[in-house]
Amino acid sequence: QLQLQESGPGLVKPSETLSLTCTVSGGSISSSSYYWGWIRQPPGKGLEWIGSIYYSGSTYYNPSLKSRVTISVDTSKNQFSLKLSSVTAADTAVYYCACATVLPFSWGQGTLVTVSS
């Protein structure tokens, strides 16, 4: 049973970089079967896809966030990470990591990140 768990700071200052890690258990992050991705949900709002990475290292980013987003994989730790730079209050959200074959079938529980000074 594939499980994902997000971790990282719950509070980030404006203009700084948000950094989150997703630890994968019950499966290998190097598997050619999966995409790994990040999705966020601002309070009271809907889901927004941030970006995805394939086992080959190919990355795909939401055009509206592309200039600020980096997603990477650490195969030695079975983890993948999200970095979002120059954050503002609009980036306050619950951030989910997810695993997909086409679209997500397994999600982490989510972690709330608040952008505030």
Place this chain on the structure above:
Amino acid sequence: QSVLTQPPSASGTPGQRVTISCSGSSSNIGSNYVYWYQQLPGTAPKLLIYRNNQRPSGVPDRFSGSKSGTSASLAISGLRSEDEADYYCAAWDDSLSGPWVFGGGTKLTVL
């Protein structure tokens, strides 16, 4: 502004059948599979339907999905109080918007 369009709300009484629509375009729903997710309050989304109409193990057959052209629908029959949740459609998108695109979500209220 979500790439896929859903009604913001839907409602029904226990035992009723409710449908939720999801509208897209040729680059997403029109040429790729549709997925549906259920999000109970305070929890992560859970996969409800994949590949337009397939149910993961453990999802009751009260939930069904369909697709026609650039639109899709989720139907819930025999509505129960525990079905009150937010429902999201999603699809792979072949354009620069993707590859993952979501609907804005529909809040289902069981009256």
